[in-house]
Amino acid sequence: ELFHDAEMVVAPHGAGLANLLFAENARVLELFEGPLLRPHYFFMSKARGHAYATLQSRDRRGLIGRKYDEFIESFNGSTRDFSVDCERVGRAVEEMLRTSGSASRGGEGLPATSL
Numbered sequence: 001e002l003f004h005d006a007e008m009v010v011a012p013h014g015a016g017l018a019n020l021l022f023a024e025n026a027r028v029l030e031l032f033e034g035p036l037l038r039p040h041y042f043f044m045s046k047a048r049g050h051a052y053a054t055l056q057s058r059d060r061r062g063l064i065g066r067k068y069d070e071f072i073e074s075f076n077g078s079t080r081d082f083s084v085d086c087e088r089v090g091r092a093v094e095e096m097l098r099t100s101g102s103a104s105r106g107g108e109g110l111p112a113t114s115l
Contacts, residue, residue: 010093012082017041020048027051027096029089033082051099055092057082 003009003019008027011017020028020041028045032038032054045052 008093008096010089013038013041017044020044020050023048023050025049028053029092029096030054031084031089032056051096053092053096055084055089057084 001022003022003026004024006023006026008029009017009020009023010029010031012031012033017028017030017040020026021044026045026048028041028050030041030052034057037054037056042052042054
């Protein structure tokens with residue numbers, strides 16, 4: 001019922017977003033820890049008719065500057081903590097709320113913005 005009634009869902013990438021199946025015409029802002037985007041919830045959002053956008057952390061080092069094991073861990077599903085700039089998240093939320101009914105509705109794109 002929580003997701004069913006949600007106008008907007010803002011959450012880090014993870015299994016909890018599977019509840020988007022129960023949402024109706026929601027706006028989804030998915031947060032990512034690093035440079036690797038995982039499209040699972042983009043495709044689910046597109047199929048369910050949700051507006052979808054992502055925000056990524058500023059750590060875009062990838063393999064350069066990171067140990068290989070850390071990179072593989074982030075690829076397989078990182079459990080590391082990460083922080084977000086609350087002002088940027090707030091601006092992204094405001095933008096999504098302003099542009100309801102726009103071309104981003106239904107997950108037509110995968111816009112990514114750095115946190």
